[in-house]
Amino acid sequence: MKSTSTPSPLATRAAHLGGRALAVAVATTLAVACYDTPHTTVVLENRYPATDAKPLVIFDAIFHAVSFDGLPLRPGAASSPVDTLPTSGGTAYVVLAPGWDPASGAAPKELVVLRSRQDVEVHLNDALTLAVDDTTFEGNCATGSRLAQDEADLVTQRVFASHFVGVAYDAATCTIRPSGAAHAP
Secondary structure, three states, X not given: OOOOOOOOHHHHHXXXXXXXXXXXXXXXHHHHHHHHOOOOEEEEEEOOOOOOOOOEEEEEEEEOOEEOOOOOEOOOOEOOOEEOOOEEEEOEEXXXXXXXXXXXXOOOOOOEEEEEOOOEEEOOOOXXXXXXXXXXXXXXXXXXXXXXXXXXXXXXXXXXXXXXXXEEEEOOOOEEEEOOOOOOO
């Protein structure tokens, strides 16, 4: 005759608690793994004054292959944080639209191309604020800062090509003109 044994109540309770303890351990491990996952972000901030006669609106910007949400940015405004990869240094580029009202529905008549004065870096699990003004970016002719024409061409013809279709950008004057027009003296 085959003997069957019934687990004791103590063994049944231990098995039940073991399963529950395992479930708690798995849930805790998943929560910690999600919490410890590095999260690197960048925020674009327009630090130009809103009181200028022609307020400098950030029309577009790019940093380390990141396109920013919520553009254009009026002076004093900031974008939402955007996920990015860490970098030990890279150039940020911005297109300003002086005096343009984003609510008008019309395209900007003026565009000014800027680049970061220094390489910008962001470390793993950090949040970078990319502050845009004339102390951190160069290329604003109104303040005497200019880009070299070859760099301005790279930015307008490659980085922001869709904004400069049919026009050429003159880095010496920070103006756009029809692409067939002659350079300003």
